[in-house]
Amino acid sequence: MSDIAEITVEDMVIDFPVGGGLFRKQYLRAANGVSLTLRAGEALAIVGESGSGKSTCARAIARINMPTSGTIRVDGAEITDPGFRQSQRDYAAKVQMIFQDPFGSLNPVHTIRHHLARPIRIHAPKLSSTEVDERIIATLERVGLSPAAQTADKFPYELSGGQRQRVAIARALAVGARFILADEPISMLDVSIRLGILNLMDDMKRDGIGFMYITHDIATARYFAERTAVMYVGHMVEWGESDSVTQSPRHPYTQLLISAVPEAGIRKTRERKAKKAEIPMRTPESRGCPFAGRCLKVMDRCHADMPPITQLQEDHYVRCHLY
Amino acid sequence: MTRLLSLLGGIAGFYRGNTAGIVGSTLVALILAMCLAAPALTGYDPDKRVARGHQPPSAEHVMGTTRAGKDIWSQALYGGRVSLMVAFAAATVTSIIALAVGVSSGYFGGRTDEIMMAVTNVMLVFPQLPLLIILAAFLGNVGPFIIALILGLTSWPWGARVMRSQTLAIRKKEFITAAEIMGEAKWRIIVIEIMPNLISLAAGMFVGTALYAIGAQAGLEFLGLGDPTVTSWGTMLYWAQSSAAFFVGAWWDFIVPGTFIALVGGGLALINISIDQISNPKLKTGSYLRTWRKLNAEVEAKRQEA
Numbered sequence: 001m002s003d004i005a006e007i008t009v010e011d012m013v014i015d016f017p018v019g020g021g022l023f024r025k026q027y028l029r030a031a032n033g034v035s036l037t038l039r040a041g042e043a044l045a046i047v048g049e050s051g052s053g054k055s056t057c058a059r060a061i062a063r064i065n066m067p068t069s070g071t072i073r074v075d076g077a078e079i080t081d082p083g084f085r086q087s088q089r090d091y092a093a094k095v096q097m098i099f100q101d102p103f104g105s106l107n108p109v110h111t112i113r114h115h116l117a118r119p120i121r122i123h124a125p126k127l128s129s130t131e132v133d134e135r136i137i138a139t140l141e142r143v144g145l146s147p148a149a150q151t152a153d154k155f156p157y158e159l160s161g162g163q164r165q166r167v168a169i170a171r172a173l174a175v176g177a178r179f180i181l182a183d184e185p186i187s188m189l190d191v192s193i194r195l196g197i198l199n200l201m202d203d204m205k206r207d208g209i210g211f212m213y214i215t216h217d218i219a220t221a222r223y224f225a226e227r228t229a230v231m232y233v234g235h236m237v238e239w240g241e242s243d244s245v246t247q248s249p250r251h252p253y254t255q256l257l258i259s260a261v262p263e264a265g266i267r268k269t270r271e272r273k274a275k276k277a278e279i280p281m282r283t284p285e286s287r288g289c290p291f292a293g294r295c296l297k298v299m300d301r302c303h304a305d306m307p308p309i310t311q312l313q314e315d316h317y318v319r320c321h322l323y
Numbered sequence: 324m325t326r327l328l329s330l331l332g333g334i335a336g337f338y339r340g341n342t343a344g345i346v347g348s349t350l351v352a353l354i355l356a357m358c359l360a361a362p363a364l365t366g367y368d369p370d371k372r373v374a375r376g377h378q379p380p381s382a383e384h385v386m387g388t389t390r391a392g393k394d395i396w397s398q399a400l401y402g403g404r405v406s407l408m409v410a411f412a413a414a415t416v417t418s419i420i421a422l423a424v425g426v427s428s429g430y431f432g433g434r435t436d437e438i439m440m441a442v443t444n445v446m447l448v449f450p451q452l453p454l455l456i457i458l459a460a461f462l463g464n465v466g467p468f469i470i471a472l473i474l475g476l477t478s479w480p481w482g483a484r485v486m487r488s489q490t491l492a493i494r495k496k497e498f499i500t501a502a503e504i505m506g507e508a509k510w511r512i513i514v515i516e517i518m519p520n521l522i523s524l525a526a527g528m529f530v531g532t533a534l535y536a537i538g539a540q541a542g543l544e545f546l547g548l549g550d551p552t553v554t555s556w557g558t559m560l561y562w563a564q565s566s567a568a569f570f571v572g573a574w575w576d577f578i579v580p581g582t583f584i585a586l587v588g589g590g591l592a593l594i595n596i597s598i599d600q601i602s603n604p605k606l607k608t609g610s611y612l613r614t615w616r617k618l619n620a621e622v623e624a625k626r627q628e629a
Contacts, residue, residue, distance in 0.1 A: 062504050089506035097504050105497040109519040119505050168501070175505055 005075060007038040007061060007095070007179060007210070012070030014056055014234075015284060029282040030056040032234045033306075034070070038179055043201075043211035045221035045242065047257065048231035051279060054214045056234075058181040061212070062097045093123055096177035100184040102164035106156035112167055113152040116140070119175040135174070143170040143200060162193035169200065179210045187215065198224050218257050222246045227315070230254045233282050233290040235306075240316030250318045252295050289321070297322060337597070340613065347593025354587055358403035367394035369401040369554050377566075377573040387575035389559075390566035395579050398554050403583060405555035406537060409471040410587075413536035414529045416475025417482060422518070422525060424479065425486025430494055430513055440487070446480040455539060459548035466550045470543060474536045482528040486521060493520050527598040534591040541584055556580040 014031040031053040038044055038061075046054045059065045061072060063079065072080050074094065099105040106115055116136045120127065127135070140148035143166040156164060165185060172180050182201065186194040202224060205211055213225050221228045222242045229239035230253065238251040249255045280286070280293055289295070292302040302321055310323040338344055357364060367373050372392040373384075380387045386396040428439040458473050459465055465473070493499065494517070502512050518525075543549055544557025547565075551558050559580040563569075568576035 064500060064504065092504055092506035095504075097501065099497040099501065101497060105501055107498040107516055107520070109522075110516075118502070118507065122506055171501065171505070 005040050007075075008071075008073045009034060009036050009057070009061065010071045010073070011035055012057065012060060012067045012072065014053070014060055014065060015068040027284055029284050029286065030234050031060070031067075032282065034231075034234070034236055036229055036236070036239070038210045038212055040178060040210045041205060041208045042227070043205055043213050043225035045213045045215060045225035045228040046231055047215055047218050047221050047228060049216055049279070051233070052231045053234035054231055055183050057231075058097065058183050058212055058214055062095055062181055063091060089122065093176055095179045095181065096172035096175050098165070098168050098172055098180060098182040098185045100188055102161045102168060102188060103156075105168050106164055108156055110155075111152065112140075112154055112156070112159075115156075115167060115171055116152070116174045119171055123175055139170045139174050140167075142173060143167075144196070145170070160193075161189050162197065165189060165197055166200065169197075169204075173204070177209065179212070180204070181212045181214070183214045184216070185213075186220070187217070194220070217261075218246060218254075219261050230257065233280060235290050235319065237291065237320070238316075238318045240313065244313060244316045250312060250316075250323060251291075251320050252297055252322075253291050289319075341597050341600075343593045344597030347590045347595075347597065350586055350590030351594065354403065354583065354590070355407060358400050358407060361397070361400035361404065365394065365397040365400060367397040369393060369398040377568070377571060377576070379573075380575055386579050387573070389562060389576055390568065390573070391562070395559075395575060398559055399556070399579050399583055402554040402556050402559055402580070405467050405553060406540060406557065406584075407587070409467045409474070409540050409555070410533040410536040412468075412471035413474035413478070413540075414533040416472065417479045417532040418525055418529045420475070420479040421482030421486055421528060422521070425483040426490045426513055426517060426521070428483070429487040429490025430509075430517065436487075440484075443480045443483050446477070447484070449477075451477060452539070452542070455543060456546065456548060459543050464550045465548065467540075467553055467555060470540050470549060471536070474539055478532055478535060482532070485524060485528065489521055489524055490517060493517050523598060527595060530591050530595045530598060534588055534595065537584060537588055537591070541580075556584050 012031055012034045013029070015027040016030055017025050018028045019026055034053075034057055036044060036046075036057075046057065048054050056065060060067050067080055070080070071078050074091075079091065106112075113136060116139055117132055120132050120135050124132075124135075136152055137148045140146070140151055145151045145163060145166050151159075151163075156167075159167065168185075169180075180201075185201070186197050189197065198220060201211060201213075211225070213221065215221055218228075218230075225242050227240065228242040228245045229236050230245065230251065231237065232253050238245060238249065238254045245254065246258065249258050276294075278293075280290060282290060288303040288305060289307055292298050295302065299321055305321075307319045307321045310318050310320070312318055312323065338348075367384075370393065373394050374388045374392050376388065376390045376392045378384055378388040378392075384394050384396065386394075386399065388394055389398070424439055424443065428436045428443075454477060455473060458477075459470070462469060462473075499512060499516060502516055507516075540549075540555070541557035541560060544551075544555060545560045545564065547561055549555070549558055549561070551561055557580075560577060563573075563577040563580070566573075566576070568574075
């Protein structure tokens, strides 16, 4: 298996058809001009609220959705190119996904052994049954599910949410993935076991696996990821080094997200950071900054043009007319 | 081994506190066993004249004889083999077609789904009994095998729609997406990942179709569309009717096959009801109510003591 070092997404646009008439289709723009880079052994956090297009981007990289335009390159090879003939099987060996809901991500009628045996058998068809078994046990131990032999024979309903999520991670490992797209992997878990999962992913990162960590919790983004990108309604509004983005947020939307993180012992009367407004639905015809409707520092031109990219520091970019 | 154990556990769990299921299964199993053990239970050949016509039940002929002097008890047992075989064969054909059409339609979606559902809907709007009668009449006096085939080939659309909707729900689950990303083959996703989740629905469909097939087969044969020389519960009724058993007062001639049909039908219906409670938990009340009553009684008893 060839190791890959990076996945580059350039100017990706994803439109979804949403009803419309017989002759004119209406589209929803789920992602607009998204450009990002995932590197092996590093984590990129994508932060944003529900409906901001985070998952859609991950699903495009996993080749579940096709982007409307833009390119996704894996080590220079363009996977969005129609001429790209690499089968899902080979691609799967490199890129895997972990889902938010640990209850929906495992098949209720199969044992844990089945969930891990399939990826191993698909990607290493030459192994004998005992070798497959050994690998299953090793993978389960790797993700901290011991005693592994007993766990392997259990059904998903016999495991807790945290244990199921560990099985999902083990499944990605069993494939031998170099990149893992984690779609809110801890948001449905108890607070007490979130840290365990984050630390497990952190260990894997040290072993050279690259992560795309999708979350709506900007605090864990800083804890886990080297780099952070903030998304709003399909647009990347601010991105760069995690510390820089979370410590000195520049975009009004990032500032709003940071102020929403509760702090222990402090019950401050918060100043209002945004106008109350519906999250807009973006269509291909929409103009201007998507946050304009809620922004307190809104200017006239915010409604007219999409702000250009401004480089603030070496690795800190923002899309806002203020800078 | 664990699989077998969990399967047995599942079966035990199905029958626990499930009176309808126990009664229904016992009834069907008993009649099935009786039909299979027919040579041990009767010494008469069902197709031979063994006594004078229309003899009432006696020690020699426990359920009397037909107009043609054949033993009814023997006919009911041997005929039951044919009737039950037709019912289960029709149910098997229906289940296979409904599963194949429903699951592939739901999983592949798009154009496949549109075409398959168009065919299904056309089949669905045909009035079934008239269609059966026309088909059977067109093919002449049809044997039990053809009847099973006709029933199986005409009664799948309803099941296919149920399977399709359930597949649509399962397909959205993340374990299917995970299998796709992993590079699993499409047929494996359908057969290994989706179908086991449909077992309770498929079982319900199988039993429901068998129930319908028992009735429809008897109906067709009663109308004289079946092959009257093959003994089954339906042709027994046909001969009873054509020999005017009702007018001459030979009640045993039509009561016996009628009772067998009713018992098997009732048994299958009871099984079906209990499967419904599994596949649709909203209908599940029986055992919970009983548990609640028991707990309530205990609480009351403690209160009385205090």
